[in-house]
Amino acid sequence: MRDKFLLAFRSIRERKARSILTVLGIAVGIAAIVSLMSVGYGMEEAITGELTGMADMISVMPGEIRGAHSYIEKGSFTDRDVSDLQRIGGIKEISAMTYDAAEVEYRNENVPIFVFGGDTKELEGFYVEPVGLKEGRWLRENDYKACVIGDRVANDFFDEVIHVNDKLVINSDKFIVVGVFEKGDMLYSNDVDSNIFLTLRAAKEVLQTDEIKYIIVRVYKIEEAERVAEEIEEVINDNHGLDDFAMAMTMGSMIEMMDDIFNIIQGVLVGIAAIALIVASIGIMNTMLMSVMERTHEIGVMKAIGAKSRDVLSLFLLESSIVSLVGGVTGCVVGVIVAKVLSFLGSTASGLEIAAIVKPEVLLAGIAVAVIVGVLSGFYPARKASRMSPVEAVRYG
Numbered sequence: 001m002r003d004k005f006l007l008a009f010r011s012i013r014e015r016k017a018r019s020i021l022t023v024l025g026i027a028v029g030i031a032a033i034v035s036l037m038s039v040g041y042g043m044e045e046a047i048t049g050e051l052t053g054m055a056d057m058i059s060v061m062p063g064e065i066r067g068a069h070s071y072i073e074k075g076s077f078t079d080r081d082v083s084d085l086q087r088i089g090g091i092k093e094i095s096a097m098t099y100d101a102a103e104v105e106y107r108n109e110n111v112p113i114f115v116f117g118g119d120t121k122e123l124e125g126f127y128v129e130p131v132g133l134k135e136g137r138w139l140r141e142n143d144y145k146a147c148v149i150g151d152r153v154a155n156d157f158f159d160e161v162i163h164v165n166d167k168l169v170i171n172s173d174k175f176i177v178v179g180v181f182e183k184g185d186m187l188y189s190n191d192v193d194s195n196i197f198l199t200l201r202a203a204k205e206v207l208q209t210d211e212i213k214y215i216i217v218r219v220y221k222i223e224e225a226e227r228v229a230e231e232i233e234e235v236i237n238d239n240h241g242l243d244d245f246a247m248a249m250t251m252g253s254m255i256e257m258m259d260d261i262f263n264i265i266q267g268v269l270v271g272i273a274a275i276a277l278i279v280a281s282i283g284i285m286n287t288m289l290m291s292v293m294e295r296t297h298e299i300g301v302m303k304a305i306g307a308k309s310r311d312v313l314s315l316f317l318l319e320s321s322i323v324s325l326v327g328g329v330t331g332c333v334v335g336v337i338v339a340k341v342l343s344f345l346g347s348t349a350s351g352l353e354i355a356a357i358v359k360p361e362v363l364l365a366g367i368a369v370a371v372i373v374g375v376l377s378g379f380y381p382a383r384k385a386s387r388m389s390p391v392e393a394v395r396y397g
Contacts, residue, residue: 011291011319022287023327025280026373030331030366031338033277034358036269038339039346041357044262055222055251056092057126058229060215060236064247074245076211077236084235085217090224095122096200097214100207104196105169106158113153114195115170117203122216127181127197131188136164136179144202148179150193157194170196171206217248225250277369280327281377288320288381296388303390316382317375324374328367335366 012019063073082096097118104113116123120139128138139148147168154162162168166177175198184192204210217232219225229248236246299312339356346354 009322012322015287015291018287018290019323022280022283022323023330025283026277026324026327026370027331027334029274029277029280029373030328030370031335032272033270033274033369034332034335034362034366035338035342035356036272037266037362038335038356038358039342039354040262040266040269041359042339042343042355043346045357046354056218056220056225058217058219058225058232058248058250060217060232060246060248062213062236062246064244073213074242075240076213077215077246078212078239079210081236081239082212082215084239085215085232088228088231088235090219090221090228091217092220093122093216093218095119095216096212097123097216098200098203098207098209098212099195099214100209102171102196102207104157106162106166107160109158111157113157115198115203115207116195117198117200117207118214118216120199123197126216127188127192131184131192132182133179134182136177138179139197139199141199143178143199145173145175146178146198147175147202148181148197149177150181150195151183152193153196154180168196170198171208173206175202225252277373281373284320284323284374284377285381287323288316288378289384291316291319291381299385299388300390303388309386312388313382313386316385317378320374320378320382321371324370324377325367327374328370331370332363332366336363 060077061073062075062077065072076098077096082094085091085094095118097116099114099116101112102115104111104115120141120143124138133148134151136148139146147170149162149168162177162180164177164180168175168177181192183189198206217228219228229250232248233246237243240246302312303309336356336358339358343354343356
């Protein structure tokens with residue numbers, strides 16, 4: 001076995017340039033798998049951590065989610081729904097909210113913008129604490145003609161930047177800006193950046209509606225959240241005479257949905273990286289076939305002095321395995337470095353603290369995949385070499 005290793009190393013060293021290119025081919029595929037999966041795990045943990053911090057909250061919506069992104073709204077809640085929910089045991093707080101698009105005017109420019117109204121204390125805990133304000137203050141319950149705006153509303157929607165104490169006209173009613181949000185991170189940007197926030201009373205009047213389109217429920221005990229969510233759906237569905245009018249979603253359910261989405265994303269990323277491995281395997285096969293052709297005479301001499309077919313087969317498989325192993329280890333090292341860089345860039349872009357989570361099983365799997373790909377790719381050339389006739393092989397060249 002020692003002689004086979006020495007022969008394999010000698011062969012690899014003699015074809016240094018070709019071997020390095022083959023190692024790089026394997027390394028690219030393995031690095032892609034390791035880096036993408038590590039960043040994916042880090043992103044999953046960051047988002048799950050954010051959601052876990054709101055584990056006592058239940059989001060209640062008048063509709064259902066179909067597929068991964070499609071929300072079908074079925075109407076709105078009523079004051080009776082809210083009062084009936086207050087009778088359910090285990091509920092700590094109930095906050096009713098409404099929203100709709102409104103015509104907003106600022107310095108003779110008109111833009112349709114979503115207006116969101118609700119309990120100011122509840123909205124503060126839900127949006128202000130995680131996002132923060134860069135100007136001014138948050139709404140008070142008696143701020144009837146005041147509003148707080150998102151970052152994009154302040155900076156992107158109009159030609160001129162909006163600041164605290166500037167005035168907006170929302171559906172013909174004048175409001176003064178008392179606060180401006182910081183730019184939201186990946187989890188909050190859609191909910192905050194493009195919206196205007198009012199008190200519930202002001203929102204209902206400016207939107208000319210008594211409809212309640214969203215309810216936030218907080219429970220005393222997190223372990224009772226699923227039970228409370230089921231009761232909420234039953235109560236509201238009975239009120240509206242439908243089996244699936246309301247959807248009460250706990251943070252646990254949202255985390256499960258995110259897990260499913262991340263599994264799909266991981267599968268797609270691994271599929272993309274697998275393409276690089278397929279290309280690398282073709283490179284290994286090509287390298288080994290060229291090696292067999294160049295060493296036909298050598299193979300004939302080996303067989304003539306007593307080497308068996310299985311010795312030749314194992315020698316060539318050993319060569320491809322060594323090249324693949326080096327490529328796999330190199331790919332893992334490069335993959336960890338790339339994952340760190342990607343996580344830093346992702347954290348900067350999203351505003352979330354995304355750490356690259358490099359799992360040992362991913363590294364081991366990467367090396368194992370590299371070796372398996374090497375062995376499978378080298379099998380045909382090795383088999384071809386082992387079946388050569390000694391007499392014909394010695395004549396070659």
